[in-house]
Every structure is written in C-alpha cells, then in structure tokens.
Amino acid sequence: MSATTEFELPTRRGLFFGGEWHAPLGGSEMTVNPATQESLGTVSVANKEDVDLAVKAAHEAFKSWRLVKPIERARLLRELAAKVRDRADEFAWLDSLNCGNPIKEMARDAVIAAAQIEYFAGLVHETKGDTVPMGDGVLNYTLREPLGVVARIVAYNHPLMFLASKLAPVVAAGNTVILKPPAQAPLSGYLLAELVSEVFPPGVINxxxxxxxxxxxxxxxxxxxKAALIGSTATGAAILKGAADKIMPVTLELGGKNPLVICGDANLDKAIQGAVSGMNFLWAGQSCGSTSRLFVHRSVYERVLSSMKHLIVEQHKCGMPTDPKTTMGCLISKPQFDKVMGFIESARAEGARLICGGGPPDDPALAKGWFVEPTVFADVTPEMRLFREEVFGPVLAVIPWDDEETLLEQINSVEYGLTASIWTKDLARAHRLAGRVESGFVWINYVSSHFIGAEFGGYKKSGMGREEGLSELLSYTQTKNVHVSLT
Known part of the structure; x- marks a missing residue:
C-alpha cells in the first residue's frame, strides 16, 4: 500500500436491516477525520423507532435462519471472510481516516477479522448437546439452541475488526445479529454491510x-x-442495568488498568521492548488491553526508564494515519483529547516525574488533529489518579517495586482486571505471579497479542464472559433438556 492509495468513501450510509438500506428516522450527523477535523460526510443516526424496525426484521429472519444447516452457515461465513480479506486495504483506509489509527495496522485488523470469522465457521458443529445416563428404559439428552436476536455494540479503536469478527459466533450458532458500529467511526460498517448483502439472507446480519x-x-x-459490548466500564454498567430488567444475558469486554511487571532477572532488552509494545502507542494508547502500569524492580528501575525513553523516540512518532510510514495515530475526538490532557496535568500536579512526551507534537502539519505524544511518567504512586484510572490514551505510569507481596497488593488494588504481563527468567516466580494477579489474560515474557482459540476476558470491572474461543460460541446458545421414557 502506498501513501497515495485512496478509495471511494461509502455512498450508501443508511441503516442496513432486513437485507435493504433504509433512510434513518433519527436523522443524521457529521463524521470527521480526527487527524485533520475534515468532514467525511454525514452518517445515519438510528432512533428508537429505527431500532424497533431493525429488530423486528432480524426476528423474522431468525425463524428461518435457525433452521439452516450448520454446514451452510459455515459456508456463508467463509465466503464473507474471503470478501473482507480481499477488501482489507479499503477497510484499512476507511478506518484510518475515520478513527485515526495507522493504516498499516488497520490492514492487519481486516486480516485478523477474516481469520476470526473462519475460526467460528469451523466450530459450527460444536453447538452440540449430551446424553445423560438415566438407566434402562430412559433416554435423557440436551440440545443447544440459538437465543434469537443478538445486539453487538463495539468500540471505536478497531471498528472493522470488532464488527466483522464479533458477528461470527452469533450467526454461527444460528442467531441473527444487529451490529452497532461506533458512533465516532461508523464508515467501515457501511462497507461491511455492502459485503454482507452479497452473501447472507436478508435480516441475518443487520x-x-x-x-x-x-x-x-x-x-x-x-x-x-442477548447484548454484548466492547466498550467502557461505564457503558457496560448501563447495559448490565438495562439487561437486568429483562433478565437477559450479556457479555462485556470493558476497560483495563493493566500491569506489566519487570523483575530484576528479566531479559531487559526484551522486557523494555515489551513495555513499549504493550502500551499500544500504535493506537495512541486507545486499547483496553494496554499495559499502562509498568512495575519495574528497583534494581533495574533507572536503566529501564532511560532505555525505554530512547526506544519510544525511535519507534513511535505521531503522523498522519493514512501514511503507511506512520507508527502512531491520534485520539478519536476532542473530548478524548481533553480527558488525556487532564490525566497528564493531574500527574504533573501530584508529583510524578515526566520522562518523555506530555502534550501535542510540535509538527505544524498535525496541529489540527487530536495528537498526543507518547508520554511516560515515573515515580507514580498508588494514591495518584494516573495509577488508578484508565486513561485510554498514550500515557504510561511507571512504578518501582521491591518485594512481591507489596507488588501484588498494588497490582490488585484497582477495580480493573483485564490483562497482565510478567517478565522474568525465574519459572517458579512467573507462575506464582500469574496465579495471583487478578487478571483474566496473562502473558509471561510476552505482551499484547491475542491468539485465535485462546479465550479473552476480564476480572472485576473489566467485564464478564469470554470471547475468541469456543465458550463465546456456546454463550450464544441455550440448553434444553429432553427426557424420554422408552417404556
């Protein structure tokens, strides 16, 4: 992909449900390029009446889709995956324009999404039941049946990847789905709808x-x-409250204030690179899995800080998201920019030591966008706001540690528990720490990556339920027991 590569913006921007495009009753609003503030045109805004029409269309489609043979559902999913992969460059361009993440990384998002779709296509026959021994003359067995209409609401940091990959387990299990793209970056959702219309029966994917x-x-x-969310903890709490009134299941993948631990015996070159990679500066730190609290053993503390600063300067410099050379994009909006700058100011005021960054870049070409340089604060203490709260921006808190008990107490003192990363050559220590950190996903001498089939999800306020594995598929089914007397 070259820096001059461009595609056409989506022309169809209505609401896609029941296999057709509909003008929104709720009206429209402007969407922009967060790197330039240039308009990318208007997008549809669905209101309550629009939602009602879409859900009814999905419900009608469910009556026949639930009867489609699993092997046929798998075939259609694979066909969609191929189309997503074929249009990866176009999806990357749209997402880099609309959400501000580097185009090179957004192309990887499309490939990952296609692989996830194919993974769940391969699991369609795993929605199976069991037989339960009851003795002579009795047959007792279970069936796994789809739930019905499922709503999936996704975040703005990976618009296409979340939309495309998260529809897969829902429809593979025989449900129909309504996808809600992020309000800040919906453009790739319109292109995905075009592809869906070429593959699936009307109303299955909306x-x-x-x-x-x-x-x-x-x-x-x-x-x-059922409703499933990838988003903020506050939004997750609101969805959980709404679902409670209906006694409806939910899956929530929410925020994180994730620790990365460097022990004194770690391979420091790899650990420092891991600390930089784990912050996800590529996405301007806008990642729920970012290891935004770096705990460094005091014996190597200053060495790590010095080396990490040089590495960040070498690897991550803000640039235009659509340039393939860019290694760090911008924040999604002015409210998010103001929030991140507020964290930076509070860290300064509370006495943290600024190692690098601390504000927008000096480059005049980036002046109109919501850019913040990669920022590192050292000597952060548990009393500071930066230690406790999720920034969702490119701000890393570094904390020295001496003994394991205090380390674990500090790690587990926050309300989040999504990911953790531990760097040490001591195998016993690695497993000991992994067993005691309150996180749903732990890397040892590794960081950041997800793996197809390895289930992902959080503890505490980082969410509920697991995704990216077999249990995600099964979570979109319900179990029926059948008891047969043969006498």
Whole structure:
C-alpha cells in the first residue's frame, strides 16, 4: 500500500436491516477525520423507532435462519471472510481516516477479522448437546439452541475488526445479529454491510449506526435476547442495568488498568521492548488491553526508564494515519483529547516525574488533529489518579517495586482486571505471579497479542464472559433438556 492509495468513501450510509438500506428516522450527523477535523460526510443516526424496525426484521429472519444447516452457515461465513480479506486495504483506509489509527495496522485488523470469522465457521458443529445416563428404559439428552436476536455494540479503536469478527459466533450458532458500529467511526460498517448483502439472507446480519439512544433501545427491546459490548466500564454498567430488567444475558469486554511487571532477572532488552509494545502507542494508547502500569524492580528501575525513553523516540512518532510510514495515530475526538490532557496535568500536579512526551507534537502539519505524544511518567504512586484510572490514551505510569507481596497488593488494588504481563527468567516466580494477579489474560515474557482459540476476558470491572474461543460460541446458545421414557 502506498501513501497515495485512496478509495471511494461509502455512498450508501443508511441503516442496513432486513437485507435493504433504509433512510434513518433519527436523522443524521457529521463524521470527521480526527487527524485533520475534515468532514467525511454525514452518517445515519438510528432512533428508537429505527431500532424497533431493525429488530423486528432480524426476528423474522431468525425463524428461518435457525433452521439452516450448520454446514451452510459455515459456508456463508467463509465466503464473507474471503470478501473482507480481499477488501482489507479499503477497510484499512476507511478506518484510518475515520478513527485515526495507522493504516498499516488497520490492514492487519481486516486480516485478523477474516481469520476470526473462519475460526467460528469451523466450530459450527460444536453447538452440540449430551446424553445423560438415566438407566434402562430412559433416554435423557440436551440440545443447544440459538437465543434469537443478538445486539453487538463495539468500540471505536478497531471498528472493522470488532464488527466483522464479533458477528461470527452469533450467526454461527444460528442467531441473527444487529451490529452497532461506533458512533465516532461508523464508515467501515457501511462497507461491511455492502459485503454482507452479497452473501447472507436478508435480516441475518443487520448494521445500524447511531449514538446512545440507539444502543439503549437495542438493549431494552423485548425481542433482543442477548447484548454484548466492547466498550467502557461505564457503558457496560448501563447495559448490565438495562439487561437486568429483562433478565437477559450479556457479555462485556470493558476497560483495563493493566500491569506489566519487570523483575530484576528479566531479559531487559526484551522486557523494555515489551513495555513499549504493550502500551499500544500504535493506537495512541486507545486499547483496553494496554499495559499502562509498568512495575519495574528497583534494581533495574533507572536503566529501564532511560532505555525505554530512547526506544519510544525511535519507534513511535505521531503522523498522519493514512501514511503507511506512520507508527502512531491520534485520539478519536476532542473530548478524548481533553480527558488525556487532564490525566497528564493531574500527574504533573501530584508529583510524578515526566520522562518523555506530555502534550501535542510540535509538527505544524498535525496541529489540527487530536495528537498526543507518547508520554511516560515515573515515580507514580498508588494514591495518584494516573495509577488508578484508565486513561485510554498514550500515557504510561511507571512504578518501582521491591518485594512481591507489596507488588501484588498494588497490582490488585484497582477495580480493573483485564490483562497482565510478567517478565522474568525465574519459572517458579512467573507462575506464582500469574496465579495471583487478578487478571483474566496473562502473558509471561510476552505482551499484547491475542491468539485465535485462546479465550479473552476480564476480572472485576473489566467485564464478564469470554470471547475468541469456543465458550463465546456456546454463550450464544441455550440448553434444553429432553427426557424420554422408552417404556
């Protein structure tokens, strides 16, 4: 992909449900390029009435889709995966324009999404039941049946990847789905809808853009049987409250304030690179899995700080997201920019030591965008706001540690528990720490990557449920027991 590569912006920007495009009753609003503030045109905003129409269309489609043979559902999913992979460059261009992440990384998102779709296509026959021994003359067995209409609401940091990969387990299990793209970056959702329309029967996969009203209406609708979110902890709490009124299951993949631990015996070159990679500066730190609290043993503390600063300067420099050479994009919006700058100011005021970054870059070519340089604060203490709260931006807190008990107490003192990364050559220590950190996903001498089939999810306020593995597929089914007397 060259720096001059461009595609056409989507021309169809209505609400896609029931296999057709519909003008939104809720109206429209402008979407912009966060790196330049240039308009990318208007996008549809679904209101409660739009949601009702979309859900009813999905419910009608469910009546026949649930009867489609699993092997046919798998075939259609694979066909969609191939189309997503073929259009990876176009999806990357759209997402880099609309959400501000580097185009090179967004191309990887499309490939990952296609692989996830294919993975769940391969699991369609695993929605099977069991036989239960009951003695002579009795047959007792279970069936796994789909739930019905499922609502999936995704975040803005990986728009296409979240939309495309998260539809897969839902429809593989025989449900129909309504996808809500992120309000800040819905453009790739319109292109995905075009591809869906070429593959799936009407109403099986529906994509409607909107804001808070749209999401709330989806969760509240009586025909929606499950809701799943990738988003903030506050939004997750709101969805959980709404679902409680319906006694409806949810899956929530929420925020994180994730630790990366460097022990005194670690391979420091690899550990320092891991600390930089784990912060996900590529996405301007806008990642729930970012290891944004770096705990460094005091014996190597200053060495790590010095080396990490040089590595960050070498590897991550803010640039235009659509340039393939860019290694760090921008924040999604002015509210997010103001939030991140507020964390930086509070860290300064509370006495943290600034190692690098601390504000927007000096490059005049980037002046109109929501850019913040990679920022590192040392000597962060548990009392500081930067230690406790998720920034969702390129700000890393570094904390020295001496003994394991205090380390674990500090790691587990926050309300989040999504990921953790541990760097040591001591195998016993590695497993000991992994067993005691309150996190749902732990890397040892590694960081950041997800692996197909390895289930991902959080403890505490980082969410509930697991994704990216077999249990995600099964979570979109319900179990029926059948008891037969043969006498």
């Amino acid at each position: 994509i409607i853009s909107g804001d808070r009203e749209c999401g709330e209406a989806l969760v509240a609708h009586p025909l929606v049987r």
